[in-house]
Amino acid sequence: MSGHLTLDGVAYPFQSGQTVLEVARENGIKIPALCYHRKTGPAGRCRVCIVEVEGQAGLPTSCNLEAKDGMVVYTNTEAVLEVRRSVVNLLLANGEHNCLSCEQNGRCELQDAAYDLGIEIPAFTIIGPEVEIDDSSEMIVNDRRKCIQCGICVAACNNVVVNEVLGMGQRGFDSRIVCDLDVPMAESTCVQCGECVQLCPVGAFIEKKAIGQGRSWELETVDTTCPYCGVGCQLTLHVDTNANRIVRVTGREVVPNDGMLCVKGRFGYEFPSSPNRLTQPLIRKNGELEPVSWEEALDFTAERIKKIVEEHGPDVFSAFGSGRTTNESNYAISKFTRAVIKTNNVDHCART
Ligand code: SF4
Ligand code: SF4
Ligand code: SF4
Ligand code: FES
Structure with a gap:
């Protein structure tokens, strides 16, 4: 049953099954609620979300109080605030x-x-x-x-x-x-x-x-997509821009993950600023990896691929794209593999 209820003197519509807390939040009325989260539902444990309801004895908790047509609710009377203060204290x-x-x-x-x-x-x-x-x-x-x-x-x-x-x-x-x-x-x-x-x-x-890496207000937030797999979880990076370092990752409560992340998406964020990250090409010479120029690395790689494909045919070649490069780079890898090498052996690390 839908209807209208009155919150602090203003009438608001509600849908069947909604609680007083949900209607209040939907309409920008702040009621603290420490044991309620949309994903876990009402628990009725903390009692911080109490309200006063006309004609009803006591101060019911709004997180599990079903909205009813004609209900008159006060969210911040002196009686409510006094009990709320005691609970928080x-x-x-x-x-x-x-x-x-x-x-x-x-x-x-x-x-x-x-x-x-x-x-x-x-x-x-x-x-x-x-x-x-x-x-x-x-x-x-x-x-x-x-x-x-x-x-x-x-x-x-x-x-x-x-x-x-x-x-x-x-x-x-x-x-x-x-x-x-x-x-x-x-x-x-x-x-x-x-x-x-x-x-x-x-x-x-x-x-x-x-821990100890920056207070929440010192960090800049950047919304992005997890680079690890094809689920494409939405997340927020909390970044220390002075140190150019990601401090924390939180999930965004949107599709497809509704805030949830796996261990990689939530905690595997150190690679962008890792000192182990490769910043220039390496070629193994006399058993040791040595830094070389991009020209030398590209010439060497092209020669080797050409020779191997000529000797053994295109299907010995396979290429892997990456979730950490751009769509354009992945498209180029696919095009190169299929049109130049002439094999369909192309895949992607972010494929589920
Ligand atoms: S029960 Fe304790 S640890 Fe768990 S969410 Fe609540 S405050 Fe945090
Ligand atoms: S991190 Fe561990 S304890 Fe926390 S929700 Fe995931 S499985 Fe449960
Ligand atoms: S790696 Fe984990 S967090 Fe990242 S998209 Fe896949 S499931 Fe989501
Ligand atoms: S939010 Fe804790 S009792 Fe309602």
């Missing part, structure tokens, strides 16, 4: 949320909620148990001290990328994110896709290689 008190040194500073949803609610310093201090950081894996650090137990990473790992690694272990104060049957991430079945990193609203899952 408790989250800040429970764990180590030292924004000054946190990698997520400037892109943290808890920090944003605290800022919007005017919380300068946490109102409470909770002395909880010591919590270990899991930095065993090659690409990802799980800083459990910053976890707000929203459950998004668990839902993402199990239901979005369906790798079924993460779970919520232990009880009460000891609750924490665990991999498989509580083994270090490096020893788990984690495939390092980084979906947990991408969706964690705070700094509890972070990219290891990006």
Whole structure:
């Protein structure tokens, strides 16, 4: 059933099945929601998204409140803001949320909620148990001290990328994110896709290689296509332009990947600035690779190809294009192979 509901005095249309939070977001009305992500759905855990509904007792959570025709909702009354402040204060008190040194500073949803609610310093201090950081894996650090137990990473790992690694272990104060049957991430079945990193609203899952490499506001973003395979995942490079270096990669929530990336697309970004990258041609002379000019390399290669094809026929030749060159270069490779060498042995590294 579609209809209209009123948010802070203005009527908005909605479609059947939409929640109050979805209608609010669709219309630019800001309601903090720390345990909700479009891909993992409502969890009803954090209670930051509460609203006031006319004629309804209590303050329901908007992330799992179905919109109804004629509903009258207030998103920021004093009662709502007071409870929201208490919830955010408790989250800040429970764990180590030292924004000054946190990698997520400037892109943290808890920090944003605290800022919007005017919380300068946490109102409470909770002395909880010591919590270990899991930095065993090659690409990802799980800083459990910053976890707000929203459950998004668990839902993402199990239901979005369906790798079924993460779970919520232990009880009460000891609750924490665990991999498989509580083994270090490096020893788990984690495939390092980084979906947990991408969706964690705070700094509890972070990219290891990006630590200390630049604050989010210092990095320039460039949207591009992953060069590794034919899926063509859409991603954003976060670039330190002074050092001419990619610091981090995030997936874009568009087709074909809806933000998801594999380990190569998300973490295999060092090759453009690698010192091992070849910058000039090499020819093996007396068993050793020696740098030579492009003229010498091209003459040598042409001679060798000509001789081999003359001796053994065109089908001994095969060519591979690359996802890291332009379409025009790949077209030229295909044309050269088929029209000059006269074989169809041509392929591409980015073919699925
Ligand atoms: S990196 Fe991927 S597989 Fe590993 S825990 Fe995170 S979401 Fe699960
Ligand atoms: S690690 Fe991040 S996404 Fe997972 S429960 Fe903790 S805060 Fe939520
Ligand atoms: S290599 Fe991975 S991230 Fe890149 S396009 Fe293929 S599946 Fe997507
Ligand atoms: S976003 Fe609604 S309860 Fe967390």
